[in-house]
Amino acid sequence: MTTALEIPSLTILPLTVSHSNLLADAKAAVLVLFPDWADKDLALVQCKDGITNKLVRCTNQQKDLSVLIRAYGKNSERLIDRNQELINIHILSEYSLCPPLYGKFNNGIVYGFIPGDPLKAPGMSDPHVSSLVAHRLAEWHQVKIPGPKTSKLFPILHKWFNEVIAVYASEPSTHRFHQLFSIDTIKQELAFLQKRLEAINAPVVFSHNDLLCANIIYNKSQDKVSFIDHEYATYNYRGFDIGNHFAEFAGYDCDYSLYPSKAFQLRWLTEYLTTATGAAPTDAQVHDLYREVNHFYLASHFYWGLWAMVQSSFSDIDFDYMEYAKMRLDEYYKQRDVMFSI
Missing domain, CATH: 3.30.200.20 (Phosphorylase Kinase; domain 1)
Structure with missing residues (x-):
């Protein structure tokens, strides 16, 4: 490498x-x-x-x-x-x-530096800009990088889970963590999630993995979008990268009423597949991807929930990581059965 x-x-x-x-x-x-x-x-x-x-x-x-x-x-x-x-x-x-x-x-x-303006959460659902994002992400997913083309999602989640154990096992300052979360429950849920999602056999692509509004730059004069901050980018499941992007419509405040509707997602996914394959997809292909994306949407909450738990132990940035972790995992449990029923 x-x-x-x-x-x-x-x-x-x-x-x-x-x-x-x-x-x-x-x-x-x-x-x-x-x-x-x-x-x-x-x-x-x-x-x-x-x-x-x-x-x-x-x-x-x-x-x-x-x-x-x-x-x-x-x-x-x-x-x-x-x-x-x-x-x-x-x-x-x-x-x-x-x-x-x-x-x-x-x-x-x-x-x-990329000239333009970062999107705001409400702008994520703009029909024109979101179409540009769909096309750009399809281009991203064609990138080849050194190393095996295997998903890093669950190796990363297990690594972060082990970091959580190391951080919160004994320090007295972790009282709030133990009030909010159970290590045993998280471990069991991670195993369940891995079993369900790996059974999908979703395509693995080079993924951004952090496509929130602030990481999407819109240059109005050129009418183009660019993605910034590539520190989490790696090979991952296609459904995760798209599902995570849809999850980020909620913004840092986790307003999940902003999660895109089925109709919006179907239009977006049609644009994505058209660019990715070079041909208009069938309705069945679009609906299969819709199901894949909404299953992996759940993994997005687990991913950033564990991330925030680890961050809360050492970051010097003024942000309530523990509360953010709670909001992400609350949404995971709220939507788990709904999404897996699609």
């Missing part, structure tokens, strides 16, 4: 961008990476949509060019394969599906 050091033209910077000195350290990294840039020309602003990392946009006003500096979240390597992220960006840029990777520092990366 390609490693970070084997990625062509990747500059490795012996610098650390501290969360407590974010803008100054980010500027220092940029000035080392781009030695012809002048300090006086740079404008930096922190982007605050994310809940994993610290992100800064640096604009060279003289050149009218922006780059992004991402300082990884504290201990986030327990959740994310950072070397895989570098490989993802490098390969996606070769497919013209993301901007270039300029450099890596001790705890983060510098990469290209």
Whole structure:
């Protein structure tokens, strides 16, 4: 497999961008990476949509060019394969599906900026924009990356479950966790979910796995969408990537009244399959994918529920991860029998 050091033209910077000195350290990294840039020309602003990392946009006003500096979240390597992220960006840029990777520092990366506006949760259901997303995701799913084409979904879920056990087994500060969740119940439910979903034999594709509104950039002047933040991208079940996207219509507030209707999903899935296969799908193909997606929708809640449980133990970002985990798992249990009846 390609490693970070084997990625062509990747500059490795012996610098650390501290969360407590974010803008100054980010500027220092940029000035080392781009030695012809002048300090006086740079404008930096922190982007605050994310809940994993610290992100800064640096604009060279003289050149009218922006780059992004991402300082990884504290201990986030327990959740994310950072070397895989570098490989993802490098390969996606070769497919013209993301901007270039300029450099890596001790705890983060510098990469290209995509002009446009992140979607907001209500905008996810816009008929035109959502159609663009369906076409773009179908293109994503054609990407090939090094390594076996096998789904990482359940290996990741079991890894995160083991992280939860390690974190919450003995520390006295975990009282809230034990009030909200049962390790034994989660373990049993994970085994049940794995058995049901693996029986579907869903196609495995290169998946984004985190296609929420803030990770979809709409450039109105070009009428195109782009996907950003590729740290969770890997081979996964097609149904998971689409089901997770539909789950994210609810936003961080988990307003599941925004979950797309069956009619909306059927239109979206028709657009997706048309791009993916190069031909108009049959009604049966669309309905089969609808069933697949709504079964894997359940896995999305389990995925981010476990993720949030792990994050709650170490992240220094101001976000109530434990409450978020509860909302995701509550929705899982609420919808489990409904979705499996489709």
